[in-house]
Amino acid sequence: GFREKDIKDSLEKLGLTAKKPSSWSDEEILSFVRFLRQASKPIVIAANKADIPIAEDNIKRLREELKGEYRVIPTSAEAELALKKAAKLGIIKYLPGESTFEIVGTPTSSQRKGLQYVEENVLRKWGSTGVQEVLNVAVFDLAHMIAVYPVENENRFTDHEGRVLPDVFLVPKGTTAKELAYRVHSELGEKFAFGIDAVNKKRLSAGYMLKHRDVVKIVISR
Structure with a gap:
């Protein structure tokens, strides 16, 4: 469904707040539907x-036709899969989203040809296979999520x-330290005393709004 906020924002952007829907023109109706869809279903x-x-020509045409409405990201899922398989076999070093890879093993002639x-x-x-970029845009830009790392030490x-940064939680922007505690475990939320920013060692209140890539220790009352 549509959130009330999305409907109000769409009406305000188009200057339709004071007009009765029955008096809207066909163009205004189409514009409202387009704005509402973009806001609620990015x-x-x-x-x-x-x-x-x-x-290349198809992507250029897509970008021109959809300019201002959608972000078009050139993608090669097959290339991403090939690079991940090669990395798993120890043939290359590769991190998803990177623009290069390093050959560290001994690929066969066909493998070398494929990598080339x-x-x-x-x-x-x-610049990349596009797969990681699509995921990043969908999760962080469109869904407005952030990644946070709860730790014990x-x-x-x-x-x-002793595992370094063992878990990452995707949470909506605006999530508080106490809300993160509840997401990790209900008991941590119920007994939440304060949090600690592991990077700068600052004490965090229950209402502290988490930032992207925060590393947080949750301290509970005994």
Whole structure:
């Protein structure tokens, strides 16, 4: 469904707040529907198969036709999968979203040829495979989420088993430290005393609004 806020924002942007819907023109109706859809159901377009010869012209046309409405990201899911498989086999070092990879193993001639194809037709041309960028835009820009890291040891950034940054929580912007505690475990939320910013060691109140990539220790009352 649509949130009341999205409806009000769309009406205000189009100057339709004071007009009765029955008096709207066809153009105003279409504009209202478009604004409301963009606000309530944001979309990012993953223009897949960006490595094939005709892709460049198609992506250019898409961007021109959808300018201002949708973000079009050149994407090659097949290239991303190939790079991840090669990394898993120890042939290359690669992190999703990066524009390059490093050969660290001994690829076969066909594997080397495939990696060269990806490098020339995807990474050099578009800057990445696009897959991670699509995910980042969808989660952080359109869904307005942030990533936060709860830890038990604020000095080493670890949990009780010594694992560094073992968990990441995706939470909506505006989430508080106490709300994060509840997300980790209901008992932590109920006994929440304060939080500690593990980076600068500052004490955080229950109402502290978390920021993207915050590393937080939750302290409970005994």
